[in-house]
Amino acid sequence: MDYTGNCSRCVQTQSQLSKSDIFGVLQNDRRRHVLELLRSHGNQSVRSLSEEIARLEAENGEPNSSVRKSIYISLLQTHIPKMESLGIITYNREHDTVELLPAVHDFDVYMETANKSGNIWSRFYLGLSILAIGGSLTILSGLIECISSSQWMLFVSIIFLVSSTTNMCHFHKLEG
Structure with missing residues (x-):
């Protein structure tokens, strides 16, 4: 897999993800936040995703730069590659944008249930x-x-x- 948005598993997963894959993604707050933010705001840069997730995690007050940087790194090294390998998102390194793919519709029923509000x-x-x-x-x-x-x-x-x-x-x- 490369980070230009070309994923070898994307073709396989666009039909339907397994429940295990879906729950594996949703069990992590940061991955769930990425999906929610992309659904509500459209394509985002990794930086804007990390800043918004830092605010969500901080709840009270503004998160410091080390927290934002830690989230940014975890998104790039862990969460985005995992979701990209499942064909849920695509990351374009050149434009630093993350975009939802059609396979995200497999999450609809679970996102509704997982939504804490x-x-x-x-x-x-x-x-x-x-x-x-x-x-x-x-x-x-x-x-x-x-x-x-x-x-x-x-x-x-x-x-x-x-x-x-x-x-x-x-x-x-x-x-x-």
Whole structure:
């Protein structure tokens, strides 16, 4: 493998990565941060990735230059080569840019689960539950009389059925 973006395993891995490979990448905070940053901001230089990861790791305050340098070196020597060998990213040494490759879509379901701020589906179902309870209380209290409790129950059940089916299809599509 060279660092111009040409990876010998890229052709093999674009079809689908094994769960072992995916978990191997996601178990490391820095690799997970690289994927999250590239997803949200697009192509990045290694320097900007290392600076942002240093800020994320520092949590409070600005990280010092030795921490940023340590992260920069670990990205170049360990994390970027590992992810590049799996065909997830490509690193162009000449332009010092890291770019996501299509194989990153194999991570979608796992990134959602690994996201420490809560995943999208969890928030969706929480909001749907709050809507169902709020609507039920409103109907039971008599504030809305044009919808019966039976109609509301059927409506909420259909929404949960459609949502869970969509969620299940989404996960099965990503897994295989």
